[in-house]
Amino acid sequence: MRIEVEDLHKSFSDYPALRGVNLCVEDGELLALLGPSGSGKTTLLRVIAGLDYPERGRILFNGRDVAGVPVQKRGVGFVFQHYALFRHMRVWKNVAFGLEARPLFQRPSRAERHARAMELLDLVQLGGLGNRFPGQLSGGQRQRVALARALAIDPAALFLDEPFGALDAKVRRELRRWLRDLHDRTGHTTLFVTHDQEEALELADRVVVMRDGQIEQIGTPEEIFLRPATGFVYGFLGETNALDVQVSGGRVFHDGLEAPLLEGAARPDGPARLFVRPAEVLLEPVRETGAPASGPVARVTQVRRRLESLHLDLVLEATGASLEATIGGADPAGQPTPGDRMTVRIGECRLYDPETGSPPRVEKK
Amino acid sequence: MAHLFSAGKRFRVLPGFGLTLGLSLSYLGFLVLVPLAAVFLKASGLGLSGIWDLATAPRTLAALKVSFGTSLCAAFVNTVAGTTTAWVLVRYPFPGRRFLDAMVDLPFALPTAVAGLALATLYAPSGFPGSLFASGSTLGSLFPGGELKIAYAWPGIVVALVFIGLPFVVRTVQPVLEDLDREQEEAAATLGAGRLRVFTRVILPVLLPAMLTGFALAFARALGEYGSVIFIAGNRPFQTEIAPLLIVTHLEQPDYPAATALAVVMLVMAFAMMLAINLLQAWTRKRLGHP
Numbered sequence: 152m153r154i155e156v157e158d159l160h161k162s163f164s165d166y167p168a169l170r171g172v173n174l175c176v177e178d179g180e181l182l183a184l185l186g187p188s189g190s191g192k193t194t195l196l197r198v199i200a201g202l203d204y205p206e207r208g209r210i211l212f213n214g215r216d217v218a219g220v221p222v223q224k225r226g227v228g229f230v231f232q233h234y235a236l237f238r239h240m241r242v243w244k245n246v247a248f249g250l251e252a253r254p255l256f257q258r259p260s261r262a263e264r265h266a267r268a269m270e271l272l273d274l275v276q277l278g279g280l281g282n283r284f285p286g287q288l289s290g291g292q293r294q295r296v297a298l299a300r301a302l303a304i305d306p307a308a309l310f311l312d313e314p315f316g317a318l319d320a321k322v323r324r325e326l327r328r329w330l331r332d333l334h335d336r337t338g339h340t341t342l343f344v345t346h347d348q349e350e351a352l353e354l355a356d357r358v359v360v361m362r363d364g365q366i367e368q369i370g371t372p373e374e375i376f377l378r379p380a381t382g383f384v385y386g387f388l389g390e391t392n393a394l395d396v397q398v399s400g401g402r403v404f405h406d407g408l409e410a411p412l413l414e415g416a417a418r419p420d421g422p423a424r425l426f427v428r429p430a431e432v433l434l435e436p437v438r439e440t441g442a443p444a445s446g447p448v449a450r451v452t453q454v455r456r457r458l459e460s461l462h463l464d465l466v467l468e469a470t471g472a473s474l475e476a477t478i479g480g481a482d483p484a485g486q487p488t489p490g491d492r493m494t495v496r497i498g499e500c501r502l503y504d505p506e507t508g509s510p511p512r513v514e515k516k
Numbered sequence: 517m518a519h520l521f522s523a524g525k526r527f528r529v530l531p532g533f534g535l536t537l538g539l540s541l542s543y544l545g546f547l548v549l550v551p552l553a554a555v556f557l558k559a560s561g562l563g564l565s566g567i568w569d570l571a572t573a574p575r576t577l578a579a580l581k582v583s584f585g586t587s588l589c590a591a592f593v594n595t596v597a598g599t600t601t602a603w604v605l606v607r608y609p610f611p612g613r614r615f616l617d618a619m620v621d622l623p624f625a626l627p628t629a630v631a632g633l634a635l636a637t638l639y640a641p642s643g644f645p646g647s648l649f650a651s652g653s654t655l656g657s658l659f660p661g662g663e664l665k666i667a668y669a670w671p672g673i674v675v676a677l678v679f680i681g682l683p684f685v686v687r688t689v690q691p692v693l694e695d696l697d698r699e700q701e702e703a704a705a706t707l708g709a710g711r712l713r714v715f716t717r718v719i720l721p722v723l724l725p726a727m728l729t730g731f732a733l734a735f736a737r738a739l740g741e742y743g744s745v746i747f748i749a750g751n752r753p754f755q756t757e758i759a760p761l762l763i764v765t766h767l768e769q770p771d772y773p774a775a776t777a778l779a780v781v782m783l784v785m786a787f788a789m790m791l792a793i794n795l796l797q798a799w800t801r802k803r804l805g806h807p
Contacts, residue, residue: 200706201706202702202705202706221705222702222705223706223708223709224708225706226708227706228706229702229706231699231702233697233699235697235699235702235703236703237700237703237718239721248707248709248717249707249708249709252704252707252709252710252713253708297703300703300707301706301707303707304707304708
């Protein structure tokens with residue numbers, strides 16, 4: 152099913168959750184809504200599903216306006232973060248609930264409902280657990296029951312709200328791959344909400360990055376990752392340093408720094424915001440020979456060990472701005488220590504307009 | 517058995533299993549068990565046949581019928597009304613909600629005699645709700661005889677028992693409703709379930725054990741109620757005389773054997789009913805898959 156959303160607005164008391172969202176989901180697409188908490192991604196999903204009402208805007212399912220269609224009639228499967236299984240019903244009864252809720256004349260017989268539930272439980276690899284109660288299953292199993300339950304109504308689209316958010320990292324990775332497989336087999340138009348960048352990139356055909364109730368960028372994972380439209384998107388897809396800089400004649404200066412941070416910037420002169428990943432902050436120890444350093448100099452303030460790298464906190468000597476850098480840390484000799492002076496060179500980085508470049512609030516898992 | 521009493525061997529942040537169990541047992545012993553045993557001891561002097569004769573006396577049977585009948589009736593009314601009240605208090609924010617919430621407990625605090633007097637006045641044919649059902653009124657004409665006598669009649673007893681039993685149901689159902697996962701209702705709605713189905717299949721099964729507990733508490737309280745009922749019942753033997761009142765009547769005559777015999781009968785019947793409700797509750801929990 153093709154879903155179109157036009158100029159959607161929604162606020163909770165005085166807090167605007169959606170501020171003019173336009174979106175088009177193609178039939179059979181697997182789309183991720185990605186953003187930090189409070190960005191409106193869950194609200195968008197709930198409004199499209201019919202669990203919340205928009206104040207303004209239109210939602211079209213296959214070109215048909217669904218404003219007057221209640222959630223019961225929209226025919227969308229919804230999977231909640233905390234499963235929302237009916238704890239007092241056996242697993243197969245949970246899955247068959249949607250069939251049982253059909254109007255009397257379209258309701259399959261009990262035997263048919265049971266058969267269909269068992270078939271779906273097989274599909275989600277839970278065959279044989281139909282007679283358990285949800286309380287007797289693990290988190291990953293429960294979420295798969297929730298998915299089977301949503302699939303039982305033959306939904307026109309499948310909506311998942313942070314489906315793996317309550318699961319541990321290993322189960323989450325397994326379920327991710329499994330969900331992709333399932334989508335490729337069943338072909339449902341699927342929307343899922345996540346704040347996990349990796350999950351969105353790995354799983355989705357297209358990713359919608361949201362911020363403060365608006366869409367920041369829509370694109371394939373490759374487009375989003377390789378060509379982030381704004382500093383926010385760039386910052387949300389990984390650790391970043393953000394610096395206020397001046398571009399002048401293709402050279403980039405930070406706060407009146409003598410030496411340019413970067414040469415050959417393809418940008419008009421004027422203020423900009425520079426984003427650079429810690430791994431692209433290139434460091435070289437300053438040789439105490441008395442000769443002037445070849446670039447801006449920063450002092451190491453802290454060194455922390457990570458799994459396969461060292462993470463450094465630095466302060467630019469000329470301006471006092473702080474920077475973070477990661478360096479390969481396999482070699483125990485030649486490791487920097489706090490107090491060391493380093494020449495800084497910026498490798499691959501991005502320049503954005505100052506106003507779009509405010510640092511994102513990145514959610515920690 | 518051994519594992520039951522070895523609880524202290526495991527590390528616990530707060531020790532004191534032995535002490536607290538001992539205190540609870542002596543507390544229950546002195547306040548509940550000893551007085552009840554005394555009743556049985558006193559009654560044992562009569563012999564089984566003696567108790568049976570006294571218990572099956574027509575006046576006693578009539579009083580037991582009134583007591584159990586009205587108590588059951590009131591407990592049913594309270595279960596429905598109390599669940600509705602709890603629902604309103606939990607689900608909807610409205611001005612005065614906290615005030616209403618506090619008012620629910622009033623029947624606990626009010627001297628029951630005061631409640632009985634007030635209800636008797638109001639539900640008499642001259643009082644306000646009472647006049648609606650009085651002879652000649654529209655509502656009254658719906659009933660055989662052209663009026664529904666509330667005060668000094670069977671319905672009056674139920675009214676008094678409803679009054680004193682309401683908080684039990686509200687206070688047992690309320691916390692369960694507060695814990696209810698709203699997403700389950702939303703999930704049911706996305707699966708196509710209408711309001712009635714969401715309520716009967718998703719909400720009610722979760723509430724039912726708490727409702728049964730509330731029912732049992734309200735019923736037990738109603739069975740033993742004396743203060744408010746004697747003011748509104750009219751206390752006519754064979755018609756509106758409740759068993760606790762008959763016990764007092766026997767005591768005043770004084771006819772102690774008859775009083776104890778009736779007490780024993782009430783105790784046994786009440787215990788049997790409470791046991792039955794508890795078993796029903798356990799069965800419901802299991803049936804509905806509660807952990």
